[in-house]
Amino acid sequence: MVVAQLPFGSRHGVSGRYPIPKFMETDTNLTASAGDRVVLVCRVENLGTREIIWRKLPSVTPLTIGGYVYVNDVTISVEHARESEDWKLIISGAHSRHSGEYECQVPTADKQMRKQFYLTVTVIYISDRQHVNTDEPFEISCNATGDDFVPDNIDWFKNGQKLQSDVGKGVSIKFSVSMETKTIKSTFRVAHANMTDAGTYTCRTSNSLVESTSVVVLYATSKNSKRENNFVEVGSIANSYISPTN
Structure with a gap:
């Protein structure tokens, strides 16, 4: 009697007894x-x-x-x-x-x-583009992380012009730091938006990381008027480098 012997693994793939991963x-x-x-x-x-x-x-x-x-x-x-x-x-x-x-x-x-x-x-992230009605508050956050150390500071710019806190105008800039993740966070806030607040906002770290986003201000005649009115938009260069004025 002649018995035909199948090659090893012919019924189960190249791994023999087990299916192939x-x-x-x-x-x-x-x-x-x-x-x-x-x-x-x-x-x-x-x-x-x-x-x-x-x-x-x-x-x-x-x-x-x-x-x-x-x-x-x-x-x-x-x-x-x-x-x-x-x-x-x-x-x-x-x-x-x-x-x-x-x-x-x-x-x-x-x-x-x-x-x-x-x-x-x-290593740097800024809030997405925003639409806001006149007289409403808005804020933009920027996070940045250093390789070995927390970045010293974050500066804010609007259309290339440096921004500062101004309590009288309802403009504030706040910071927080995490030593564990070597991250600095800055939040730019406007208490009451007006048409001149529309534009391109940029955050720049002390180690020259830059990120931008845009704010669109909608002119609303009442609190119920949302996006139905004409609006003004100035620029949108999100994720682009700009060289702000010092």
């Missing part, structure tokens, strides 16, 4: 603001008993292997629930140094099963 779709391009909690999710089907390895490229040193953290960095952790296909790299208090390319690797004989993730941490 497969990366599933998750977000691979992430953007966060400084201080945010960031979660990179590597989802793998048919992982079996293998454990995921996370790296920050180009370093070959693992950040995590399985459920263990292999770097001396309190901002890095890993989460994996039993029976889950998700292996999450957690970054607490995101910083500019966390920007870059990350890699999720499934241990295989040829070490070729890898997936890349890209993280951008913005």
Whole structure:
């Protein structure tokens, strides 16, 4: 009697007894603001008993292997629930140094099963464009994070002209600082908007980080008149560099 012997793994794929692992779709391009909690999710089907390895490229040193953290960095952790296909790299208090390319690797004989993730941490952020009625208050916030130290200060400009607090006109500028995240926050507030408040507002840090947004003032004849009236808008250069007047 002749018995035909099938090649090893022909019925089960190249991995023999176990199904072949497969990366599933998750977000691979992430953007966060400084201080945010960031979660990179590597989802793998048919992982079996293998454990995921996370790296920050180009370093070959693992950040995590399985459920263990292999770097001396309190901002890095890993989460994996039993029976889950998700292996999450957690970054607490995101910083500019966390920007870059990350890699999720499934241990295989040829070490070729890898997936890349890209993280951008913005170090300066300003409030979105605003629409406000005349005589209503509005405020704009600006957050900035330093690499090694908290930026010394944030200056405000409107259409290139430097702004100052003016209690008599209901204009205030307030600051707060977080030493833990090396972040400074400044809030520019106008108690009663008028048509001359429309324009492009820019915040600039002491280390020359710049961000801009715009404010549109709507002329309202009554408190119930919202956006139905004519309005004035002066400029919109959000996310652009401008060189304010000192």
